[in-house]
Amino acid sequence: MPESTATPQQPPTPAPWPDGVIARYLTVAGAPVDLTDRTEESYWRYDTACGGCPHKDSFLSVEPARRDAQAHAERCRALPRPEDAR
Ligand SMILES: [Zn+2]
Numbered sequence: 001m002p003e004s005t006a007t008p009q010q011p012p013t014p015a016p017w018p019d020g021v022i023a024r025y026l027t028v029a030g031a032p033v034d035l036t037d038r039t040e041e042s043y044w045r046y047d048t049a050c051g052g053c054p055h056k057d058s059f060l061s062v063e064p065a066r067r068d069a070q071a072h073a074e075r076c077r078a079l080p081r082p083e084d085a086r
Pocket residue numbers: 027050051052053054055072076077078
């Protein structure tokens with residue numbers, strides 16, 4: 001049994017998801033593509049935003065937003081800037 005050490009080797013702690021993010025898709029480069037629900041106050045309710053490149057889009061309903069985020073995550077190879085890690 002390993003003892004707890006003074007310098008534990010922590011797995012990288014995932015940052016908490018930003019408010020409103022209902023789904024995240026990981027690109028092959030490790031950047032998150034966030035799907036945000038802006039609630040019904042917003043006409044373009046669902047936003048997708050890539051953490052590695054400037055890709056952003058807005059959708060009226062969640063299904064096309066999910067498809068966009070999924071499709072983008074599959075092809076985006078941009079690396080997230082380390083200082084943007086939230
Ligand atoms: Zn991207």
